[in-house]
Amino acid sequence: MFLAEKNYDVIIAGAGAAGLYAALHLPPHLRVLVLSKREATLCNSALAQGGIAGVWNSPNDNIELHANDTRIAGAFTNNPKTLQILVSEAAHDIEQLVSDYGVEFDRAEDGDYDRTLEGGHCRRRIFHYADSTGAEILRGLLASTRTLPNVIISEFTTMSRAVKTETGFSCELLKNEEFQVVNCHYLILATGGIGRVYEYTTNSAIATGDGIRIAYELGARIKNLSLIQFHPTAFNNQHTRECFLISEAVRGEGAYLRNCHLERFMHKYDDRLELAPRDVVSHAIILESQRTGSKEFWLDISHKEPDEIRKRFPKIYQKLLEQGYDLTKEPVPIFPCQHYLMGGIQVGSNAQTRVERLYACGECAHTGVHGNNRLASNSLLEALVFSRRAAEEIAKEAADISPRFDDGTFQPVTATEPIPHGIRTELRKILQENYFVIPNTEHIRTAYERVTELIQLIACEDWKMDLDYLEAKSQATCAYLILEEQL
Numbered sequence: 279m280f281l282a283e284k285n286y287d288v289i290i291a292g293a294g295a296a297g298l299y300a301a302l303h304l305p306p307h308l309r310v311l312v313l314s315k316r317e318a319t320l321c322n323s324a325l326a327q328g329g330i331a332g333v334w335n336s337p338n339d340n341i342e343l344h345a346n347d348t349r350i351a352g353a354f355t356n357n358p359k360t361l362q363i364l365v366s367e368a369a370h371d372i373e374q375l376v377s378d379y380g381v382e383f384d385r386a387e388d389g390d391y392d393r394t395l396e397g398g399h400c401r402r403r404i405f406h407y408a409d410s411t412g413a414e415i416l417r418g419l420l421a422s423t424r425t426l427p428n429v430i431i432s433e434f435t436t437m438s439r440a441v442k443t444e445t446g447f448s449c450e451l452l453k454n455e456e457f458q459v460v461n462c463h464y465l466i467l468a469t470g471g472i473g474r475v476y477e478y479t480t481n482s483a484i485a486t487g488d489g490i491r492i493a494y495e496l497g498a499r500i501k502n503l504s505l506i507q508f509h510p511t512a513f514n515n516q517h518t519r520e521c522f523l524i525s526e527a528v529r530g531e532g533a534y535l536r537n538c539h540l541e542r543f544m545h546k547y548d549d550r551l552e553l554a555p556r557d558v559v560s561h562a563i564i565l566e567s568q569r570t571g572s573k574e575f576w577l578d579i580s581h582k583e584p585d586e587i588r589k590r591f592p593k594i595y596q597k598l599l600e601q602g603y604d605l606t607k608e609p610v611p612i613f614p615c616q617h618y619l620m621g622g623i624q625v626g627s628n629a630q631t632r633v634e635r636l637y638a639c640g641e642c643a644h645t646g647v648h649g650n651n652r653l654a655s656n657s658l659l660e661a662l663v664f665s666r667r668a669a670e671e672i673a674k675e676a677a678d679i680s681p682r683f684d685d686g687t688f689q690p691v692t693a694t695e696p697i698p699h700g701i702r703t704e705l706r707k708i709l710q711e712n713y714f715v716i717p718n719t720e721h722i723r724t725a726y727e728r729v730t731e732l733i734q735l736i737a738c739e740d741w742k743m744d745l746d747y748l749e750a751k752s753q754a755t756c757a758y759l760i761l762e763e764q765l
């Protein structure tokens with residue numbers, strides 16, 4: 279047994295921004311278990327570069343402008359109620375990051391926060407810590423959570439399955455090839471994105487959609503899983519699955535996009551040029567690629583002051599140098615790749631799903647705030663606002679909950695043979711080829727049918743239940759749900 283205790287008031291699957299912020303807002307009398315599939319610092323939150331958007335002590339800005347930019351990026355398909363919550367509660371949560379959890383944001387020379395600009399924002403409203411904002415937020419949240427006596431963080435612990443009981447949930451956990459079943463009254467899924475369903479993604483290795491598969495198995499509604507954002511400017515290195523992101527903020531600070539002839543081309547596609555929202559820019563790149571017959575594209579900020587670039591983007595500058603490119607002197611190769619999931623586990627304004635006592639927040643959840651396309655730097659904000667609201671809702675409900683914990687039962691898996699090699703590679707290839715920036719409508723049905731066959735192969739229960747198997751199952755479930763929406 280790797281965990282001494284069997285019963286918890288709340289189990290949170292996920293130790294990114296959403297999971298930790300929920301833990302920090304649960305009342306101290308509740309016993310909380312937070313799970314992280316790998317080390318807690320390996321998650322999408324830690325990779326966020328650009329920053330967190332919000333109107334906080336900003337005299338030239340207001341929440342209506344923030345909401346309007348979010349609506350324009352989302353093609354006016356955003357959920358009005360959750361969007362209003364997002365923009366109006368942003369100030370509270372950004373302030374709390376600073377005052378309660380010791381998170382730092384860059385300041386300008388006059389001492390005020392140095393808010394930056396990103397595509398689709400009409401005001402400079404992005405709070406950032408150089409180009410490592412997510413890592414700084416995670417540092418503050420992780421350090422603060424570790425001081426809480428009522429919260430246990432269990433790293434390298436995967437939630438493999440969950441079943442509903444009368445008193446909440448039983449969850450099966452896997453750590454170092456050992457399984458353990460624990461119970462809880464409330465379950466919060468904060469397992470992040472699904473990038474690893476694609477061949478090329480900016481997402482970290484944990485992003486295999488486990489929470490979405492678990493929620494689906496529990497009967498939660500999964501909505502808009504095919505609303506996937508493809509970031510236009512990932513560093514183009516087709517040798518690694520995880521594509522290093524070159525933040526939107528680089529275009530915000532004046533970078534140009536150039537085609538294979540080193541010509542600017544965005545004027546042919548959108549009046550907002552390089553600062554159009556991500557879906558528009560990614561789309562323009564693919565159309566320009568079809569026009570020129572080349573996948574060669576460049577991001578160029580070499581016309582700006584080198585010291586400013588190095589100061590503003592130290593991590594990006596360093597990472598590109600390691601790849602042989604000097605951002606201050608030359609254009610760098612870029613291409614769109616999978617970046618973010620707008621859809622997910624359908625939740626209400628307090629992050630509640632349709633399954634009693636099951637909550638979901640962060641990237642795995644679908645609050646509807648983003649509509650069809652997320653505005654840059656709104657997702658860290660969404661993760662904080664709605665995970666706090668989940669915790670506040672649970673705090674209210676848990677006041678009169680029975681102290682009883684029921685044990686659920688899991689069908690035993692005794693097989694010892696690993697799942698066949700190549701299933702995960704095939705799944706990634708199917709999505710990359712058929713459902714990228716411009717979907718391959720002619721082949722979607724064939725892709726869907728093949729994914730259905732792969733699901734059946736995975737589900738036949740003849741395979742050893744290890745991490746590889748579980749992640750394949752999650753990836754296949756997500757691929758199936760994405761393609762099904764497109765039929």
Ligand SMILES: Cc1cc2nc3c(=O)[nH]c(=O)nc-3n(C[C@H](O)[C@H](O)[C@H](O)COP(=O)(O)OP(=O)(O)OC[C@H]3O[C@@H](n4cnc5c(N)ncnc54)[C@H](O)[C@@H]3O)c2cc1C
Pocket residue numbers: 291292293294295296297313314315316318320321322323324325326327328329330331411412435436437438468469470471480481482484488489523617618639640641642654655656657658659661
């Ligand atoms: C390169 C990059 C740059 C980005 N830049 C920005 C930005 O500038 N601004 C912005 O707002 N957003 C940005 N985003 C998006 C944003 O970072 C994410 O949407 C957000 O951080 C997601 O937080 P989360 O807590 O939901 O998920 P994550 O931070 O990914 O955390 C997921 C957690 O779930 C755990 N987990 C997963 N499966 C299991 C399981 N089965 N059992 C137990 N634990 C599990 C993981 O171990 C991890 O701890 C960026 C994303 C990327 C990839």
